[in-house]
Structure formats: structure tokens, C-alpha cells
Amino acid sequence: xxRSFDLxxxxxxxxxxxxxxxxxxxxxxxxxxxxRELDPQLYALADNRVSAINRAxxxxxxxxxxxxxxxxxxxxxxxxxxxWEQDSFGELHFNAQQGKLSELGHIIENRNIQLALSQxxxxxxxxxxxxxxRVAQLAMGEGxxxxxxxxxxxxxxxLVVGADGAQSWLRSHAGIxxxxxxxxxxxxxxxxxxxxxxxxxxxQIFRPDGPLAFLPLFNAHHSSIVWSAxxxxxxxxxxxxxxxxxxxxxxxxxxxxxxxxxxxxxxxxPLTMRFARDFAKHRVALVGxxxxxxxxxAGQGVNLGLMDAAAxxxxxxxxLDSGFDIGLYPHLRSYERWRKTQAVEMIxxxxxxxxxxxxxxxxxxxxxxIGLKLVDNTPLLKQRLxxxxxxxxxxxxxxxx
Ligand SMILES: Cc1cc2nc3c(=O)[nH]c(=O)nc-3n(C[C@H](O)[C@H](O)[C@H](O)COP(=O)(O)OP(=O)(O)OC[C@H]3O[C@@H](n4cnc5c(N)ncnc54)[C@H](O)[C@@H]3O)c2cc1C
Numbered sequence: 001x002x003r004s005f006d007l008x009x010x011x012x013x014x015x016x017x018x019x020x021x022x023x024x025x026x027x028x029x030x031x032x033x034x035x036r037e038l039d040p041q042l043y044a045l046a047d048n049r050v051s052a053i054n055r056a057x058x059x060x061x062x063x064x065x066x067x068x069x070x071x072x073x074x075x076x077x078x079x080x081x082x083x084w085e086q087d088s089f090g091e092l093h094f095n096a097q098q099g100k101l102s103e104l105g106h107i108i109e110n111r112n113i114q115l116a117l118s119q120x121x122x123x124x125x126x127x128x129x130x131x132x133x134r135v136a137q138l139a140m141g142e143g144x145x146x147x148x149x150x151x152x153x154x155x156x157x158x159l160v161v162g163a164d165g166a167q168s169w170l171r172s173h174a175g176i177x178x179x180x181x182x183x184x185x186x187x188x189x190x191x192x193x194x195x196x197x198x199x200x201x202x203x204q205i206f207r208p209d210g211p212l213a214f215l216p217l218f219n220a221h222h223s224s225i226v227w228s229a230x231x232x233x234x235x236x237x238x239x240x241x242x243x244x245x246x247x248x249x250x251x252x253x254x255x256x257x258x259x260x261x262x263x264x265x266x267x268x269x270p271l272t273m274r275f276a277r278d279f280a281k282h283r284v285a286l287v288g289x290x291x292x293x294x295x296x297x298a299g300q301g302v303n304l305g306l307m308d309a310a311a312x313x314x315x316x317x318x319x320l321d322s323g324f325d326i327g328l329y330p331h332l333r334s335y336e337r338w339r340k341t342q343a344v345e346m347i348x349x350x351x352x353x354x355x356x357x358x359x360x361x362x363x364x365x366x367x368x369x370i371g372l373k374l375v376d377n378t379p380l381l382k383q384r385l386x387x388x389x390x391x392x393x394x395x396x397x398x399x400x401x
């Protein structure tokens with residue numbers, strides 16, 4: 001039997017579910033199609049995939065009723081950020097008070113966010129979840145899109161949204177070209193135990209081969225690491241046994257928190273910049289990693305994606321208020337312009353940061369260290385950097401205010 005929806009969202013990750021939830025009071029009917037069943041449990045040891053969630057994303061998750069569904073005892077606020085370069089005098093130190101903030105952000109396991117969103121949508125009257133399901137076929141008609149799922153179920157939609165991650169099926173099926181660049185970095189992620197407490201601080205050291213971040217978790221001696229290194233070096237590090245890896249890690253981190261031991265499994269993720277040429281076209285829109293991926297060195301990827309979800313929900317609501325067909329490209333253009341501008345700015349900022357810290361020449365290093373010192377001693381500049389880190393700058397979607 002054919003089922004008709006106004007909006008079909010492919011992908012029930014953090015961004016897809018947030019978009020569905022943001023429209024919970026809307027008169028439209030929504031389907032979410034997710035290919036993988038979500039493990040409904042959080043384990044004693046934190047997952048190795050976590051996100052630094054900024055204030056704008058926190059506002060959004062609060063406004064859609066998902067923040068209160070988080071396992072709050074596992075949500076770790078951080079009040080300070082410490083950034084330095086290996087073997088140098090340059091150092092940057094931020095604290096929440098400088099920005100008149102209660103905290104700089106929160107470190108949260110991705111699964112905690114996904115589970116909170118799943119709980120929020122569970123009672124949502126205008127939503128149907130198809131999981132685990134994939135789309136087998138998609139055809140674009142003039143008045144609607146036609147989808148067939150892998151169990152033969154047929155659906156129609158006014159608008160199909162790709163929230164299906166970096167390898168987006170919808171993006172390639174819709175023929176949307178992708179600009180991409182290999183960052184020549186692989187990120188090793190793991191949960192680690194440190195001898196000293198993390199002091200509710202996010203730490204990042206810039207090393208010649210890439211940045212290494214320690215993000216504080218809900219246990220004062222546990223942190224989540226993101227260690228970016230060249231593909232060859234990452235391969236070598238992954239091949240080490242735990243004991244040798246721990247030694248390398250402790251040294252690489254300048255022994256800042258004493259002896260460090262990896263807990264649980266390490267994983268390695270290749271890092272690629274991706275930018276879809278179109279964020280919208282006839283009956284299609286992209287959000288989150290389906291539209292763009294960036295280097296994790298500033299922890300902004302999902303924050304950018306959540307703002308896409310908030311912005312698209314706002315655009316859809318405004319189109320409905322005006323009596324427009326929500327799937328027509330002219331009515332999606334403002335969303336596309338808005339979010340492309342933000343994504344381009346973020347990609348450029350990541351590039352500048354990565355390049356800025358990559359030169360090994362002593363003179364480059366000296367200039368960089370002076371720059372870091374200068375920024376550290378300029379309160380106004382630090383306040384502006386902090387405002388950017390909170391995400392409360394630029395054109396904010398209403399749901400993120
Ligand atoms: C090492 C690392 C560290 C990071 N740290 C941070 C950080 O600190 N802060 C931050 O803001 N960001 C961070 N990011 C980025 C962040 O993880 C991503 O931006 C975010 O996970 C993207 O969410 P998404 O919902 O768009 O995509 P995904 O999380 O990839 O979700 C996509 C969903 O779609 C489903 N799916 C895939 N294909 C299909 C299909 N064909 N049909 C149906 N469903 C499908 C998948 O199962 C999945 O559930 C980091 C990234 C990396 C690699």
C-alpha cells in the first residue's frame with residue numbers, strides 16, 4: 001500500500017532526528033528512514049565517539065525538548081580550554097568567565113544524543129519511523145518524489161531530505177556533485193584514563209604531524225581523545241599494543257595529565273573535507289554530513305549540522321505558513337544560501353587553523369608562538385573567539401536562540 005508523507009528524512013543520526021523533532025508541532029506528516037538499529041544502551045565506559053556541543057546546539061536541543069532526555073549524569077561541561085604547540089612558548093588559555101558564560105560547552109557521547117532524540121520522537125504523532133530500512137528506488141515526479149523501500153513499501157513525499165551522513169546515498173542518487181579534499185590526516189579516537197583529573201578542561205596540543213585533543217568525560221579521570229596524524233603514522237599507532245600506545249600518547253600529550261592509559265577500543269577515521277555543490281534542488285535538501293564534512297580540530301561538525309536542521313525546519317515552517325509547496329527549489333533557495341555561507345566560512349576557518357599550525361620551519365614556529373601569545377594577552381580578541389566557539393554568532397535559526 002502506498003503511503004504519502006510531506007517530508008521523508010533519510011538518516012536517523014543526530015541531525016536527521018533533530019530535524020524530525022524540530023517539526024513536532026508542524027501540521028506536516030514525516031517519515032524517517034534509518035538503515036541501522038540503534039543500540040539502546042549506554043555502557044559504563046564512555047563510547048569513543050563524542051561531540052563537543054556548543055551553546056547554540058544546546059539551545060536547539062533544549063528548545064525541541066531533547067536536552068532534558070539526555071542521560072545528564074554523562075554530560076560533561078567544560079569551563080576551560082587550553083591550546084598550545086609542542087616545544088614552544090606559545091599558549092592560549094580560555095575560560096568561561098572571560099566570555100561571561102556558565103561553561104564553554106559540553107562533551108557528550110554521540111549515542112547519548114541520538115538516544116535522547118529517539119526518545120523525544122517516540123511519541124511524536126506526525127512521525128513514522130522505518131528502521132532498519134533503506135531506500136531501494138527513488139524517482140522525482142513534478143508534484144512529488146516516489147520512493148520504494150528495501151521491503152517493497154512504497155512512499156511519496158513532497159520533500160526528501162538527505163541526513164544520511166558523509167557517504168550520502170541521496171546526494172549521489174540526486175546527482176549532486178561533491179567537492180572533496182583529503183586532509184591527509186587520520187583521527188584516532190579512544191576513551192582514556194589519566195593520572196591527573198581533566199579539570200573540566202578541553203585540551204589541545206598542536207604537534208608537527210597534527211593536533212591531539214583530550215576532551216573531558218563524566219569521570220574526572222577519563223577523557224576522549226582525537227589524535228590526528230598522517231595516514232602512515234596513524235597506521236603505525238593503531239598497530240601498537242596498548243602498553244606502547246599509552247607510552248606514545250603520554251609523550252605526545254607532553255605528559256600534561258600524567259600517565260595515560262587507553263580503555264576499551266581505539267578506532268581510526270580518515271578525515272576528508274566534503275562540500276556538496278547543491279544543498280537543495282527540486283524535492284531534495286541535504287543537512288549535516290551529507291552536505292559537508294570538516295576537520296574535527298575545532299569540534300564543530302555536528303554543531304554545523306544541527307544548525308542546518310534548525311534552519312531547514314524554520315524554512316519549511318515559513319513555507320507552510322505562506323501556503324507554498326515545501327519541495328519546490330525556489331522555496332528552498334534561502335535555506336541553501338544561508339547554510340552554504342555558514343559551511344564555507346567553517347571550512348575556511350578549519351583550513352586556516354590546520355595550515356597555520358602545519359609549518360615546521362623554526363621561523364614559522366616563532367611567528368606562530370608570538371601570535372598565540374598576542375591573542376592570549378588580548379581580552380577583546382579572546383572574547384570574539386569565544387563567541388564563535390559558542391556558535392552564537394551570524395544568522396542564527398530561531399530554534400537555536
Ligand atoms: C573524529 C571525529 C571527531 C568529531 N568530533 C566532533 C565534535 O567534537 N563536535 C562536533 O560538532 N562534531 C564532531 N565531529 C563531527 C560529527 O561527528 C559529525 O558531523 C556528525 O556525526 C554528523 O551527523 P549526521 O547525523 O549528519 O551524520 P551521521 O552521524 O553519519 O548519521 C547518518 C545516519 O544515516 C544513516 N544512514 C546512512 N546511510 C543511510 C541510507 N542509505 N538510508 C538510511 N539511513 C542511512 C546512518 O546509519 C546514520 O544513522 C567529529 C567527527 C569525527 C570524525
